[in-house]
Amino acid sequence: MYTQSLFNYHRRNTSITKVGDCIIGGQHHIVLQSMGNTDTNDTLASAAQAHRIYQAGGEIVRFTTQGKKEAQNIAIIRQTLHDQYHCDVPLVADVHFNASVAETAAETAAKVRINPGNFVTPQGTSSHYTTAQEKKEEEMIATALHRVIEQCKNKHVALRIGVNHGSLSPRMMFKHGDTPMGLVMSCIEFLELCQNEDFHNIVLSVKASNVVIMVETVRLLVEEMNKREMFYPLHLGVTEAGDGEDGRVKSAVGIGSLLVDGIGDTIRVSLSESPENEIPVAKQIANYTQQLTGIQHIDETINKQFNPFVYHKRESIEIDGIGGNNAPIVISQTTNEKADLTLDNIKHLPRIQYAELTPTFIEKLKTHPTAIILYSKSQHPIGEMRACFHRLMNEGVNVPVIIERTYDLPYKDLQIVAAIELGALFIDGFGNGIILKSTQTTDEQCTELALSILQATRSRMSKVEYIACPSCGRTMFDLTTTLQQIKQATAHLKAIKIGVMGCIVNGPGEMADADYGYVGAGRGKISLYKKQQCIEKNIPEEQAVQKLIELLKKDGIQ
Numbered sequence: 001m002y003t004q005s006l007f008n009y010h011r012r013n014t015s016i017t018k019v020g021d022c023i024i025g026g027q028h029h030i031v032l033q034s035m036g037n038t039d040t041n042d043t044l045a046s047a048a049q050a051h052r053i054y055q056a057g058g059e060i061v062r063f064t065t066q067g068k069k070e071a072q073n074i075a076i077i078r079q080t081l082h083d084q085y086h087c088d089v090p091l092v093a094d095v096h097f098n099a100s101v102a103e104t105a106a107e108t109a110a111k112v113r114i115n116p117g118n119f120v121t122p123q124g125t126s127s128h129y130t131t132a133q134e135k136k137e138e139e140m141i142a143t144a145l146h147r148v149i150e151q152c153k154n155k156h157v158a159l160r161i162g163v164n165h166g167s168l169s170p171r172m173m174f175k176h177g178d179t180p181m182g183l184v185m186s187c188i189e190f191l192e193l194c195q196n197e198d199f200h201n202i203v204l205s206v207k208a209s210n211v212v213i214m215v216e217t218v219r220l221l222v223e224e225m226n227k228r229e230m231f232y233p234l235h236l237g238v239t240e241a242g243d244g245e246d247g248r249v250k251s252a253v254g255i256g257s258l259l260v261d262g263i264g265d266t267i268r269v270s271l272s273e274s275p276e277n278e279i280p281v282a283k284q285i286a287n288y289t290q291q292l293t294g295i296q297h298i299d300e301t302i303n304k305q306f307n308p309f310v311y312h313k314r315e316s317i318e319i320d321g322i323g324g325n326n327a328p329i330v331i332s333q334t335t336n337e338k339a340d341l342t343l344d345n346i347k348h349l350p351r352i353q354y355a356e357l358t359p360t361f362i363e364k365l366k367t368h369p370t371a372i373i374l375y376s377k378s379q380h381p382i383g384e385m386r387a388c389f390h391r392l393m394n395e396g397v398n399v400p401v402i403i404e405r406t407y408d409l410p411y412k413d414l415q416i417v418a419a420i421e422l423g424a425l426f427i428d429g430f431g432n433g434i435i436l437k438s439t440q441t442t443d444e445q446c447t448e449l450a451l452s453i454l455q456a457t458r459s460r461m462s463k464v465e466y467i468a469c470p471s472c473g474r475t476m477f478d479l480t481t482t483l484q485q486i487k488q489a490t491a492h493l494k495a496i497k498i499g500v501m502g503c504i505v506n507g508p509g510e511m512a513d514a515d516y517g518y519v520g521a522g523r524g525k526i527s528l529y530k531k532q533q534c535i536e537k538n539i540p541e542e543q544a545v546q547k548l549i550e551l552l553k554k555d556g557i558q
Contacts, residue, residue: 002219002226002308003261006390007300007383009292011262012222014233017203019158020090020110022059024203024266025233030259030286031266033060033235034275035094040070040077047080049275054089056279060266062092062113068104071095075108092160096167099144106151111158111203116186117167120144126173137171142193149199158201161190164239165208165217165513180217180309183208184224191230203266205235209467209499210513211254212311212458214238215427218258220309233265240501242468243272243483245415245449250456252285252416253423259289260382260424272468272483272500284416295379298354300387303394306428311458313429314389316400322371322432323400327460329433330450331402332443338462339447343435346402349373354388362395371400373435381405382424389430402433410440419453426457461495467514468500477502477520477541485545486518493557498548499529518548530555 004010014025024031034053038045040063050061065071074091081087093105094113099120105112120140123133152159163186168178176182183206194202206221208214218234225231238254241247251269258264267286269278318324331346332339351373352361365372378384385403392401405421407414418436425431434450441449454460468483483500490498499514517529526544527537528551539547552558 001302002223003263005383006261006302006308007298007387009260009262009289009295009380009383011289012231014231014265015200017158017201017233018156019060019092019203021088022090022110024158028265030264030289031059032057032279032282032286033062033092033266033268034058034278034282035062035064035268035270036275038063040064040066041073043073043076043080046073046077047084050077050081050089050091051085051087052276053279054085054087056276057283058089058276058279060090060092060111062094062268065093065095065101065105065109067098068101071101071105071108073108074105078108099148102148103151106148106155106157109157111160112148112152113160113162114145114148114190115167116141116161116163116190117169117172119169119190122170124170124174126170129171129174134171138189141190145190145193146197149194149197152201153199156201158203159194159199160203160205160235161187161194162205162207162235163187165206165210165213166239180206180213180220183217184221187221188224188228191225191232192228195230200232202232203235204232205237207237207239208513209238209240210458211238211250211423211456212427214254215257216309216311218263219261222263223309234263235266235268236264237268237270239270240467240469240499241270241272242466243480245452246456246466247271247273247468248281248415249419249423249449249452251281252419253427253453253456255282255285256288256416256420257424257427259285260292260380260420270469272480281416284413285420288417288420292380292383298383298387300390301394303390305393306390308428311427311429313459314393314398316398316432317369319369319371319400322402326432328426328431328454329402330447330454331433331435332447333437334443336444336447338444338451340433346371346373349402351375351404353377354384354391357388357391362391362397365397365399366395369399371402371432373402373404375404375406381421385425386428386430389425389428400432401430402435403431404435405437407438408440409438411438411445414438414441414446415449418449419456422450422453423457426454426459431459463495464490464493465497466500467497469502477524477526482518482541482545486548489545489549490552493552496557516548516552518544 090110092111093109095102123137172182241250269282316323329340436446497514499517521527525538
């Protein structure tokens, strides 16, 4: 398995990577980071923003470096930070499309991020590659990466190999398709080249905006590294998570589901908000694992049919509209328009915890099937409830299971904790319903949050999903304002995905997961997409939101 235990918390032990004075990996604390959205050539604005991120608790700050000029300016930003703010937070250069920029960045930054998907010019397409084209591209990668590695060695600079679902290379698409394995092998290819050069000051990341794909891909990467006896630290994040509750819930589900399995050494929450807003959310997610150490050991057998690398919903029979092929239901304490049932409707159902799943009770479920309500009082409720589902599967019991969680938390904390705990279970395909309660939160808010968690795990689509990037120096328009305009115009719609992307790096790629896309094509210019097809190019920014609404209406979505 990709983790030491599905039921008990054990932190994955990794090698150590140094980013300036910051240590990532081993058994060190989870490092929090963010990315600036200023123009990297604007030294004063970039230094001020980096300082704000640092004051919020950020330990690493990344800036986009589109060219050598931006890469060189990282050194000036660093010096300005030191001189004006007495701040020495490590700075990372984010490089796309130009391997020579990575060489320059290694002279100025504490870490260089490269993207295997666009590190060199593709020699074929995602639908056709000859053997000669593959070989030539592999040679180009080896040559260019050698130069970057040499510079990183000379300057004691770390390297992040960062693969994104939205910018997977055509060669990997040709070999593996648009799959988690494609992302993983893209990462492994670069990692093996680094090992051949005896370079190990590395951090890895494989990211996606689809939370299920992100979690499956990271699990698969760890599994493939384990086979090769590789133990490098991992950077976790959900790309284009959006803003507000949706962005926080998606990030907590994706990052939190992996952290509870002991996976992850540094995290970034990608919100379409000011970068410093990301740090408190990241801190909440990281802090969750602190309660998991040294609690009671659970000894349960993993079901042989369970596959953590491919999503499969646990098979269950349907009882009174719950389970079977039905989407998970949401149950509220009192009647509200978005809940499916109230507690009064299900008060006859047995309510159990793991210790009560005895042979006698299991036999009763076999002879008299009924939906059950599962709860936990454990400090590690995910592990305990996972154990319950695996026991049911091992015993061949396929009754519907409603997961109940009760909290005493204000809403901003409830969003994170409930998203981690419930999200991790639904990511595994477990659960036919949710009962979510909090003494400090209204029943309506709990219902909304439960629906958001189900949407983040792709278990039930009940509203528009906005795949929105967090903005950076590459962004071609005011992303935060534009996202709010699009939300206001489309919030009444149901179960569609709209991508709002600042530039071409991940924009068109993430359109594969979005139904419609709004992508920055140039300063003040927007291109509109339907799936991966560009419908209209270079629309003036002031007309683009209305053009998107017209496109939706033309397709009968209004």
